Amino acid sequence: MNGEHDPVTSTVPDTPGPAVGDPAGDCLSDEQLVELACGTSSLGWLDQAHAHAATCTRCAALLAEVGRMRARESPDPTTVDARPPSLSLRPLAVGDRIARFVIEDELGAGGMGVVYSAYDPILDRRLAVKLVGDHRRSEQARLLREAQAMARIEHDNVVRVFEAGEFDGKVFIAMEVMEGGDLRQWIRRGEHSWRQIVELFVQAGRGLDAAHEHGLVHRDFKPANVLLDGGRARVSDFGAVGFISGRDHRITSDAIVDEPDAGGAVTTIVGTPRYMAPEQARGDTPTAASDQYSFAVSLYEALTGQVPESSAQCGSTAVAGVPRAVFRCLARALAPDPGARHPTMAAMVVVLERALSRRARRIRASLVGGALVVGLGLGGILVPLPSSPCASPEDELSGVWDAQRRAELQSRLADGRQLGDAEWSRIARTIDDYAESWGHIRHEACLDTRVRAEVSESVLDRRMACLDERRIALEETLALLLDDRASGRELELVYELPDLSVCDDLSAVVSDVALPLTEEHREEVERAERARAQADLALIVGGVDPALESIDALLESTSWQPTQAYLLATRARLLLGQKSQQALHAWRGAYEAAVRSRDAELQLLLEMAVVDYLIGTNELDDAGFWMSVVGARARRKQGKRAVQLARMRASLARAEGHLAAARDELEAGIVLAKASDSAKVLLDVLYGDLGGVEMEQGNTEEALAATELAVAAATEAYGAGSLRALRWRTNLVSMSLSRRDSSWVERELREILATAGSLQYETGASQLLAMVLRIEGRAREAYAIDEARSDWCVSRLGPTHPQTVESLGSVARDLMLLGDTEGAEAMLERAVAAPRDVPGVSVQLLADLSYARRENGDLEGADEALSRADDIVAASPESRPRWEAALHQERGMLELARGRPRLAAEAFRRALAATVGRAPPAHVAVARLGLARALRSDGQPEQARAEAQRALAGLADADDGDSPLAREILDFLGEQ
Amino acid sequence: MSAAEDPVGTLAALDAGELWLAAGCSSGDRWATRELESTLLPAVVPALAHLRLEAAVLEDIKQITLQRLLTGSPNTSAKILEYAGRGRLRALVKVVALRLGVDIIRRRGREPTESATPDDWLVERLSTGMLSPESRAMKTEHTHAFKEAFGVAVQELSDRARGVLRLHVLHQCTIDEIGALHGVHRSTAARWIAEARDSIGNRVRRHLRSSLGLTSQGVESLLESLDSQVELSLSRLLPRGLGS
């Protein structure tokens, strides 16, 4: 089969799954499977299919299922069914099967059941299969019902049951294998804070609640039935899954006996007496309220070491540090009358959470004010649907995007940022389209379920959750555009709104959208989404530290795992963007969380972010590894993602020095981007990168052509006044420096700056203009530009932003040229005070600072700055001859000034060694001149003269014989 | 298989009827859509029986299947039109549903798993099957050699022999099902499996002899006991009346 996607298979979501490497050949298409199902495939083709299935579990399973289908539909009457014989006469052995699960080993056996570890060929993994049974038919039916209900529960705090059914007269339950210990063992290990204990029980309580929501009663909640897995508690051994009858547990007055009673006395009471509710002990049918009672006994015991005597005794219990509210909450759950307990497990959990958060809030409040008070009002209640089931599409977004908001935005953008009509209408149209299609999808989703009754309620809930997330993203993006800090750069975020089609694709929604179970989760999702939007803004316009703080605070109050993973990922992206030293550590934590919450999309996002980061830090081996992971995961991605991947591969190839490969990737990306509506907005970046690659290869003509295309594409997509168009124009100028005269360059740059308006300091044009002016000897004009830019950076990006630091360095350079070494020193002091992790910038700044201090007569200070720079170079994993040369040169000058010519000569020799053959002739000459001065001071005039003459000769060879430097050397020679 | 042979078919008995249905559905005729739902979609349930999905999930699968059949990509007609008239619509419905079912099960279990291919599992299954429980006492130092021998033996099989073993050992397909899949009689399927088994037995013995060395007396007696282990394990894994 060729690689074409037919409409059905291509929309089947690609499961990354556990495939190792690339399966041989392509996956089986629907068309091929139809042929197979109809019996019209050749044996030769089947052999190929087998070869592919050797490495592709998904296709292997499909082949087997189609075979089963065919056999069922064309039964050969002459044969009898050759299914495995009943196994009831002998114990199951390795290789036998329970349903489709192949037994690998027996894990343990109890009174009524056996647990096996088994292999599931469809899931392609190990799991545990429990086989339990009861001789009474009614009990057997109840078991099966409950086990199947268990399989419907997907909750972070409930041990996952994959499947349940009947096998050989017994009930089997296939569930996840848990490696960690249980809560009883954890409690016995001792010395936990009340907060840790309550937090774990809150999780278990949520698990119980999820079961109650599905109509299941646990019947035997106790710490031993709560399994722990890396800080997460999961309830296991629910009624059906755990026991069948009281035979598992002998009832004694004071001890729990987990061993089966050899006598096999049958009693209908299920449960463990120590934790059992009174009604349950009487033999009444246990209810959710009975579970609540057992939960309260367990928690009381965990906090105090004892079982509560009564509800009243519990209510008057006082333990140092534990809020009284906790015991009052437990007292209610311990009421003898089930009707007097908390209405639901969820309600009880909310009370406990409030006790937890009250203490935590007091601490947080002092840090961040009242903004983060957790909304606890409605915990545990399913997300309410709008009362009128299908509001008309236009009404759905009122308040978020309506005529009023539109006008508000228009006036803000038009007045504040001199946005042209064309740009405004482009942006307005994009938001209009998004809002319209959001409303349409929501309306249709509602009709599908509520009116046409074609799609189940649970799917509707997921679609609504999916749409809610996107509504929040839209709201936040609009808030950013209206934010006081907005400069115009954030306009691009309008084109980055999350994909809406996911909410329309039923199977994607069913499998990919996590459903917030409670109102509180929903609020968490909303807060996380806002934090994400703020983080995006911070990455663009600065203010990363407050964004990080608010994420940290949110993480403390977030309990829903998918939201935690999302927040951790946002935090990691911020740190990666900052190139912070903690970035990789944070990234690893976020990645683990994404894996744990099974969020493939988030994993992909993080993988892509780390590739970017690693390319930036030049850790190319690691970048290559993660790139291959991204490539495998996103193999079938189309549109924007595919284009992003092509660009990423190109960046990696470029960093590795494979410029031709980088160009190929970019050109492939350009083809993809042109073919996809959603990816067109990336076209300018691809052309811009291509220009950069061509430039590095020395193809100036091609570089200019590509960059012109980048300008055109950005103008098309974002408008001529957009930051992106202006940046590419600036690039164009910088590529033309060597072939255009300076008046053209200056004119072009000034025009870019005029067009940019409030965006002028983000185009790079002002930096370039200052540099050109400095070279021209117009230091005063350069200073004016640099100073304005650095003021802007300090106020907009903060004093520690890399761009601020760089701008302060530029101002200092200008001041030195103007002879104001004291002003330069002050600027540099500010620049080096910012804690930056970029070694190159720091070394440069410290070398400059040393120079300024030396010029100002502060030799000790100069020495101190140099030593700091030396330390940074020493700590750098790679050798950087250019930094070293600069530092040795400074060191030499300093030692000369201190009157220590031997040390100076030593330093200049090192500078020379680091520059000869590597650096331009002028750098070599500077080092030689320094050496000559040192030698003369040391009383070696002959050698000094010789070095000076070699320096001069070097400059003459490079046609630099009458530069200021050459004149300085001649002056030196004449001084004797 | 022509439509007339389809034992379950009512609607599919007439290609023309199928075509009408398809045309009606793809042009958005609600009556035709309902007809499709009531005549073809029910076939999804038995087709997915082995996957043991819950009733509510099956309902969702039916709906998604329907959606997939009725919507085409912008440039192509709905899928349904391509298949109708060739008597393949019924099969398409089941194949689309089957893929959804398999994917749903796979997605439910989505989390990092052991990185293994179906063939790795086949080798694992064959070799550990051999080693337990009878030979647990002696497994230790030669375990690796056994696994390796099985691995090589499995890789040396033809694609078909390996595929058939995989279906049989990992996916619990009966010889009837394997026969039906390949369009051959069950006795042929049985013979394929028997041959694959013999071939593996012989190759494993040969590889073990060469990897453990031929000279030592101890090794020879070990091999003898191994031979019987190999037989034992294969006969347990491939148990049902396969001649030989």
Ligand SMILES: [Zn+2]
């Ligand atoms: Zn495949």
